[in-house]
Amino acid sequence: xxxxxxxxxxxxxxxxxxxxxxxxxxxxxxxxxxxxxxxxxxxxxxxxxxxxxxxxxxxxxxxxxxxxxxxxxxxxxxxxxxxxxxxxxxxxxxxxxxxxxxxxxxxxxxxxx
Amino acid sequence: xxxxxxxxxxxxxxxxxxxxxxxxxxxxxxxxxxxxxxxxxxxxxxxxxxxxxxxxxxxxxxxxxxxxxxxxxxxxxxxxxxxxxxxxxxxxxxxxxxxxxxxxxxxxxxxxxxxx
Numbered sequence: 161x162x163x164x165x166x167x168x169x170x171x172x173x174x175x176x177x178x179x180x181x182x183x184x185x186x187x188x189x190x191x192x193x194x195x196x197x198x199x200x201x202x203x204x205x206x207x208x209x210x211x212x213x214x215x216x217x218x219x220x221x222x223x224x225x226x227x228x229x230x231x232x233x234x235x236x237x238x239x240x241x242x243x244x245x246x247x248x249x250x251x252x253x254x255x256x257x258x259x260x261x262x263x264x265x266x267x268x269x270x271x272x273x
Numbered sequence: 274x275x276x277x278x279x280x281x282x283x284x285x286x287x288x289x290x291x292x293x294x295x296x297x298x299x300x301x302x303x304x305x306x307x308x309x310x311x312x313x314x315x316x317x318x319x320x321x322x323x324x325x326x327x328x329x330x331x332x333x334x335x336x337x338x339x340x341x342x343x344x345x346x347x348x349x350x351x352x353x354x355x356x357x358x359x360x361x362x363x364x365x366x367x368x369x370x371x372x373x374x375x376x377x378x379x380x381x382x383x384x385x386x387x388x389x
Contacts, residue, residue: 164315193376203361205316205380212376251315255376260331261306261365263315 162187164254166264173242174272180227181237181267183252190214193255194228194235199266200248208250211235239269247271275299279364279381286354286388294349294384296364303369305347306331306378307339309360316363322347323369354388361385 163186173179185194196208211219211228218226223243227236239246252264277298286292298305303324308316318331322341336358338350347366351358362385365378 203383207377210377260318261378265315
């Protein structure tokens with residue numbers, strides 16, 4: 161069974177600084193997708209960034225980027241120039257080309273003004 | 274665009290009562306899902322559907338039922354509510370493998386259910 165591990169239950173960052181959230185996963189598949197979802201206090205699950213496993217280039221979306229290490233099964237999220245609105249729970253998720261999205265337990269990110 | 278719409282957003286039930294959480298999507302997605310989120314945990318899959326008339330169990334299906342009579346709607350039924358079903362429920366949808374597959378799920382805003 162696939163598992164997703166987020167080893168940091170809570171993180172904090174100063175406004176305008178950079179923070180990295182860690183994620184590791186366990187799979188024997190070669191074709192899959194990885195995601196970071198953000199869940200603010202409103203509860204809405206919002207996609208932050210997506211990475212296809214067959215792509216070697218790390219995905220980037222504005223201030224958000226990932227460090228995808230396929231051999232190490234590691235998928236960390238870097239948030240640059242942190243803003244107060246970045247405060248939220250962040251979930252790492254894994255999906256094969258099937259139905260199920262497997263989530264980690266989440267990292268709560270606080271942004272300090 | 275409405276996306277994925279869930280109702281109700283909040284509900285309190287007594288033990289043994291039944292209710293249905295409604296979910297509708299307007300993106301013509303084949304795949305639909307129900308997840309539950311317990312405090313401090315990620316989301317766990319309850320049921321999913323790959324198209325109208327087809328449903329299957331996820332990780333934690335006990336105590337729930339679903340149906341999928343149309344592409345748009347995927348209601349989740351709780352029979353004989355128990356305190357263990359106190360949770361936040363998310364409905365989600367996505368494209369199928371045949372077209373437009375990006376792996377991404379689109380989520381509703383969630384429904385907070387409390388069973389007392």
